[in-house]
Amino acid sequence: MTEEYSPKKIEKKWQDIWDNEEAFKTGIDKTKPKFYALVEFPYPSGQGLHVGHPRPYTALDIIARKRRLEGYNVLYPMGWDAFGLPTENYAIKNKIHPQIVTENNIKNFKNQLKSLGYSFDWNREINTTDPNYYKWTQWIFLKLFEKGLAYKAEMPINWCTSCQVGLANEEVVNGVCERCGSEVVHRVKSQWMLKITEYADRLIDDLDLVDFLDKIKTQQKNWIGRSEGAEIDFKLSGKDEILKVFTTRPDTLFGATYMVISPEHKLIDKYREEIENWDAVMEYREMAAKKSDFERMELAKDKTGVVLKGLNAINPATGKEIPIWISDYVLMSYGTGAIMAVPAHDTRDWEFAKKFNLPIIPVIEGGNVEEEAFTDYNSTLINSDFLNGLKVTEAKAKMTAWVEEKGIGKKTKNFKLRDWVFSRQRYWGEPIPLVHCEECGYVPVPENELPLLLPETDSYMPSDNGDSPLAKMTDWVETTCPKCGGHAHRETDTMPQWAGSSWYFLRYADPDNNQEFASKEALNYWLPVDWYNGGMEHTTLHLLYSRFWHKFLFDLGLVNEPEPYQKRTSHGMILGENNEKMSKSRGNVVNPDDIVREFGADTLRTYEMFIGAFELSAAWSNDGVKGCRRFLDRVWKLQDFLTEDEGYSKELEIKMHQTIKKVTTDYEGLKFNTAIAAMMALINDFYKASRITRGEFKTLLILLNPAAPHMTEELFETLKFGGRLYQTTWPKWEEAKTIEAQVEIAIQVNGKLKATLAISREETQEAVKAQVMELEAVQTVISGKTIVKEIYVKEKIYNIVVK
Structure with missing residues (x-):
């Protein structure tokens, strides 16, 4: 009998062999694909x-x-x-x-x-x-700076009240910090930005060049949020000032009955003296600053706002004065930070208008909010002067042309994507390689001085005003300007974690290059x-x-x-086994070290691939782990009835070619669970036959090796198949040998199943008929009746119609 399968004996052995032989070192032969x-x-x-x-x-x-x-x-x-x-x-x-x-x-x-x-x-x-790595992260940043794609700006940012750092929009999840789960508020701070918006169109359009899952492409497109429309100028009443708005529906301009601007809009401070309810406006601003962008944009939330008393705008289409409100559902980070509100045809505007008793003028026939038909482009315009009677698409084009002709707007695109907030007020990140000089402004650290190293410190706490810990290290901060030689200060913000991961795949191609x-x-x-x-x-x-x-x-x-x-x-x-996300607080975390100790690495690998469809979430099951260990035990024990034949047995030749094809194509299609299931089925056939040839075993080991590499390498060596398994060749299948010589067909009388019949794929219809008519189950039903017709669907059904 074969010695018992023991992962502890073989797994470390093969890991050491692979290390010593550099089994997986990337090849230098560039003639290979x-x-x-x-x-x-x-x-x-x-x-x-x-x-x-x-x-x-x-x-x-x-x-x-x-x-x-x-x-x-x-x-x-x-x-x-x-x-x-x-x-x-x-x-x-x-x-x-x-x-x-x-x-x-x-x-x-x-x-x-x-x-x-x-x-x-x-x-x-x-x-x-x-x-040696972040030297090049800094170098790429300097190239972005040189090309005007890195700049510093005062702007409202997401501020984590616990981590004491600014966060990108993407790092705020459901209104809290992605990392620590603490409250996120808005705070105005000077930040380094990367102008990712310069690439917004290409980031969408070039998705046509790649093979991404559709759901991934959709997420990219939705996040970038490209929309086409018009930018339109609304004049402030009695002032030489305009409010720009972006709208995807310029055709609804006649229905704009009020405007809403973001609480952070600069126009508010500019006209502070003329805003009659300044205290109420300030109180609302403070309240809005405590909300994340997620909370502010939440559709289901109650609409809030304050009118700017003393400031009005002019609807350029109607010439009428309309009020200006501030509300937290308008963000400075989207569009111009101002919108024209068309409450008859926009859900948020409608809810806001209803709450504050503002005018609602329908301008699209049968397309108001209550009828949920706003997106119906076959609707026609009403209450819209020169647009009346036009379909929506025609009206959009005509209104856009009209505002361009009047010099009060233009056709344009807008994106939800905002420029990337790139700096962080923390220690453990790449130093930004810039210095600030009173004479020269921001000046790059010379390339030959890169990497700019993080200074040593025992204190990593941000300061009370939110500055980086680096700001307190005066010996490091105080420096000279590389351009004029004058006194200068180093930038004390560091890069976000996203910096190093934005190009790491390039460094893998040549990781030791110092030039x-x-x-x-x-x-x-x-x-x-x-x-x-x-x-x-x-x-x-x-x-x-x-x-x-x-x-x-x-x-x-x-x-x-x-x-x-x-x-x-x-x-x-x-x-977790309770079907919830694994976390310490839920007590359902499974440590892979424990699984490896008890069952072996190959069992863990096999189970993780067998657990379910790869793209779907799946609940951990200790019983499932045990089942995969039993599967590997069965593979190991195949040695007990190994024959010396080098080829495939006649009985299993078709099954072997079918399995090679199945495993090969399923691996490439990320259908690992069905590939493993196919090998499980093949092993059942070996056990039924109580024999396995050397040729069959060798092929099985190669097919299983990517999932269970340790055990298969050990068996490959033990059974003396020659050399290392990792150096062998992947098996090929012959398509003709994946087709069964026989097929089972359904035998019907008047469409009802009466029997099944195993026939050769090469049988003629006449030969099939002869065998069908000999079946007792058929003769019993058709005896004494007239056969009207016979229908043969090759290799599937033989149906006899009688009366």
């Missing part, structure tokens, strides 16, 4: 891996291992997105330098990943906190990334930012493709 597989590099938190991490890593590890066996030159790298607030908070609490915290966390993470047998090329490991962020030769060979898998939660954050940085580098001629990733897929979360 390349395959660049990428997974989102993790943030090395103190908690280490949870069982959600292995799902995407195992999936692309399967693809990478398979492609190597198919003759591809594979790049499958791993690194660490290691700057960030959690580490800084931990350092503050425990009085440990963030660098030490990061190093300890990375060591733990790396050991965990190695214990799972991933085929990462660890020679290309990167770390965003390594000065440039990566050589043109390496980039031209490896880019674009062939397959990138990550979480759906990052499709409006990292994915957008990294595409923007890549396009910028493309414009500089530094990369050869306009898009960084050719294919992007996403995976579903692994939930």
Whole structure:
């Protein structure tokens, strides 16, 4: 009998062999077809891996291992997105330098990943906190600054009341800080911005160039939020001042009965002396500042606002005065921070008008809010002077032409996407390599002085006014201007965590290059990334930012493709056994180390792929883990009835070719669960036959290897198939041999099933008829009756119609 399967004996053995032999080191043979597989590099938190991490890593590890066996030159790298607030908070609490915290966390993470047998090329490991890496993050920022795409501006930002830092809109989830869950308020602060809006059109249009899941493309498009319409000027009554609004529905201008501006709009302070209810306006502003953009834009919330007494606007279409209100449902970060309100045809405006008893004038026949027909472009205009009787599409074009002719507006596009708030008031991030000089303004640190290193400190707390901890380090802050030699101050804000992750995939191509962020030769060979898998939660954050940085580098001629990733897929979360998201507070977190100790890494890998459809969330099941361990035990015990035959047995030849085809295509289609199910079914056939040839076993091991690499390598060696499994060749199927020689057809009389019959696929209709007529079940029914006709659907149904 075969010795019992023991993961503890074999898994570390093979991990050491792969390390010593550099089994998965990226090849240098550029004549081979390349395959660049990428997974989102993790943030090395103190908690280490949870069982959600292995799902995407195992999936692309399967693809990478398979492609190597198919003759591809594979790049499958791993690194660490290691700057960030959690580490800084931990350092503050425990009085440990963030660098030490990061190093300890990375060591733990790396050991965990190695214990799972991933085929990462660890020679290309990167770390965003390594000065040799962030030197080039700083260098790219300076290029953005040189091209006018990095600028500083006073603006309302999302301020985390706990972390004491500004947050991008994307970092505010349901009105609270994504990281710590604390309240987020608005605060005006001077921030470094990146002009991502310059690339808004291309970020949408170039999605046609890539193979992303439709839901990912949709999220990108929705976040960017491109809309076409018109910018229209509303004159302030009695003043030489205009309010610009953007509207996608210029055809409804005659129905604009009031205006609403954001509480942060600069016009309010400009006309402070003329606003008669200033105290009420200020009180409302303070209240609005405590709300996040999410809360302000929430559709279901009660509408609030204050009229600006003493200020009115003129509707340019009607010439009538209309009131100006402030309300928190209008944001300065969208459009112009002012809207024309058409309450008859906009739900929010209608609710606001109803609450404050404002005029409601319908201008689209049958298209008011209550009839929910505002988007019906077949409707016609009413109460709109020269637009009356026109369809909506015609009216939009005519009104846009009219405002352009009058010089009070223009056709334009608007985007929900705002420029990227790039600076953070914290220590543990890349220093922004700029100095400020009273004479020269902001001046770049010379490139030959990069990287600009973080200064050593024992204090990481932000100041009371929200400045970065770096602001207190006067010896570091005080410097000379690189341009004029005069006195200058270093920028004390640091970059956000998104900076290092916006270009890391490029560095993997050439990670040890000290002369440039990566050589043109390496980039031209490896880019674009062939397959990138990550979480759906990052499709409006990292994915957008990294595409923007890549396009910028493309414009500089530094990369050869306009898009960084050719294919992007996403995976579903692994939930706790209670079907809830895993978290310490819920007590449902599963540590992969525990599973590896008890069942083995191959069991964990196999189970994570078998747990369900890859793109869907799935609940963890300890019973499911045990089931996958039993499956691997059965594979191991196939040795007990191994024959010396090198080919496939005649009985299982078709099943072998069918399984090769199924597993191969299912792996590529991310249908890992059905691929494993196909191998389970094949093993059942081996056990039924009580025999397996060497040829069959070898093929099975190769097919299973990407999912369970340790056990299959061990069996490959034990059974002396020659060499290493990771160096062998992926099996091929013959299409003709995937088709069963026999097929089972349904036998019907008057459309009712009476029997089934196994026939050769090559049988003629006459031969099939002869066999059908011999069936007792058929003869019993048709005896004494007249056959009207017979219908044969080849290889499916033989139907006899009698009366």
